Amino acid sequence: MTDAAREPAPREPAPRAAATPRIDVGFSRLSQMVFGYWQAGCLFGLAEAGAFARLATAGSPASQLATELGCDQVALTALLDAGVALGLLTRDDEGRYGNSALAARFLDPASPESLDEWVRTMGQWFGSWSRLGQWLRRPESASDIVGSGTGGADERTFILGMHRYAERTADDVAAVIGLDSSARRLVDVGGGAGTYSLALCRANPGMRAVVLDRPAVLPITRECAALAKLASRVSAEPCDYRSDEFGEGADAVLFSNVMHQESPETVVSMLVRGRRALRDGGTVLIHGHFLDESRTAPVFSTLHNISAMLLWGAGHSYTVADMTGLAETAGLAVERAEQVASAKTTVLACRPVLARGGDPPEPPAVVSRLRPA
Numbered sequence: 001m002t003d004a005a006r007e008p009a010p011r012e013p014a015p016r017a018a019a020t021p022r023i024d025v026g027f028s029r030l031s032q033m034v035f036g037y038w039q040a041g042c043l044f045g046l047a048e049a050g051a052f053a054r055l056a057t058a059g060s061p062a063s064q065l066a067t068e069l070g071c072d073q074v075a076l077t078a079l080l081d082a083g084v085a086l087g088l089l090t091r092d093d094e095g096r097y098g099n100s101a102l103a104a105r106f107l108d109p110a111s112p113e114s115l116d117e118w119v120r121t122m123g124q125w126f127g128s129w130s131r132l133g134q135w136l137r138r139p140e141s142a143s144d145i146v147g148s149g150t151g152g153a154d155e156r157t158f159i160l161g162m163h164r165y166a167e168r169t170a171d172d173v174a175a176v177i178g179l180d181s182s183a184r185r186l187v188d189v190g191g192g193a194g195t196y197s198l199a200l201c202r203a204n205p206g207m208r209a210v211v212l213d214r215p216a217v218l219p220i221t222r223e224c225a226a227l228a229k230l231a232s233r234v235s236a237e238p239c240d241y242r243s244d245e246f247g248e249g250a251d252a253v254l255f256s257n258v259m260h261q262e263s264p265e266t267v268v269s270m271l272v273r274g275r276r277a278l279r280d281g282g283t284v285l286i287h288g289h290f291l292d293e294s295r296t297a298p299v300f301s302t303l304h305n306i307s308a309m310l311l312w313g314a315g316h317s318y319t320v321a322d323m324t325g326l327a328e329t330a331g332l333a334v335e336r337a338e339q340v341a342s343a344k345t346t347v348l349a350c351r352p353v354l355a356r357g358g359d360p361p362e363p364p365a366v367v368s369r370l371r372p373a
């Protein structure tokens with residue numbers, strides 16, 4: 001027997017059992033939160049560059065897209081590749097990029113379900129969110145955009161963006177509002193594109209609505225009413241809702257998604273003028289996102305609250321109890337508070353308890369609770 005034959009054969013490493021992957025849920029959640037804005041940033045960047053609109057017509061290589069969209073090719077390629085990774089875009093074997101099914105449905109401006117304006121508005125608001133640390137120490141730094149009425153976004157992009165987002169659930173909101181079939185006149189204060197006026201007029205064939213908003217918004221409102229074939233029943237008139245009266249003889253005055261833009265004092269003043277605009281037996285309706293009474297839920301409303309404070313200066317989100325207190329101060333009793341499941345919003349229906357000329361009682365206790373001195 002040779003020495004070599006006596007030596008033990010080298011041992012094969014034993015195959016190791018595949019380790020069960022350990023997911024640290026806490027670390028994953030934190031990472032998702034921290035990196036979340038990178039994903040949103042790619043989406044905003046592609047939308048702002050016009051990539052989804054351009055790719056709706058034909059797939060193209062990055063070089064051609066960079067020339068047509070006026071972008072740096074290296075930078076655009078990085079964004080397009082991230083878009084592919086995020087499922088917003090596709091890339092074929094020849095390196096041509098195209099819209100994914102998700103982008104074709106929601107991000108192509110020509111799609112009937114397009115949310116292009118809404119995404120671009122959120123992209124414009126991202127500028128304010130990125131200055132959150134500065135706002136925390138100097139809240140008045142938010143006030144440079146307050147006057148615009150758009151939270152600092154482009155007028156048309158903002159109004160159409162809100163409309164495209166809200167119209168997906170507007171008929172559900174109209175169903176929860178449930179106006180009586182005898183209603184003839186709705187006043188929609190700060191109604192924007194008229195999203196809810198259109199839905200409520202669809203639900204109530206005998207009713208007409210007037211949208212009151214800033215003058216720059218009104219052509220967009222009229223355009224949306226014409227597109228919905230309701231131009232003869234949904235009109236638009238200029239109004240500064242902080243100071244103007246809202247007319248008279250209304251079956252319902254609607255404040256939808258406007259109260260979070262305003263201070264408690266302004267909310268009371270708007271509600272008083274809303275009450276004055278009603279016919280006998282009419283209803284003031286308040287619709288929007290509300291905080292739970294804990295003010296720590298739902299998550300979306302806690303974030304919406306920060307957005308309101310960042311974008312509108314005096315604004316912030318309210319709880320149903322806050323709003324009930326403000327309504328009482330304005331001479332209104334909240335008779336019903338009902339959630340709209342699909343929109344994750346709430347409708348408050350209020351009846352006057354003070355006569356039309358009645359003055360609201362003083363002092364408005366809830367105002368000082370919401371705005372500590």
Ligand SMILES: C[S@@+](CC[C@H](N)C(=O)[O-])C[C@H]1O[C@@H](n2cnc3c(N)ncnc32)[C@H](O)[C@@H]1O
Nearest residue numbers: 149166190191192213214239240241242256257
């Ligand atoms: C978030 S949008 C809500 C639009 C619509 N009510 C809805 O629920 O979709 C806020 C609206 O308030 C309007 N607005 C802001 N300040 C205003 C003011 N001082 N007078 C009248 N409208 C105003 C904006 O132009 C915009 O249409």
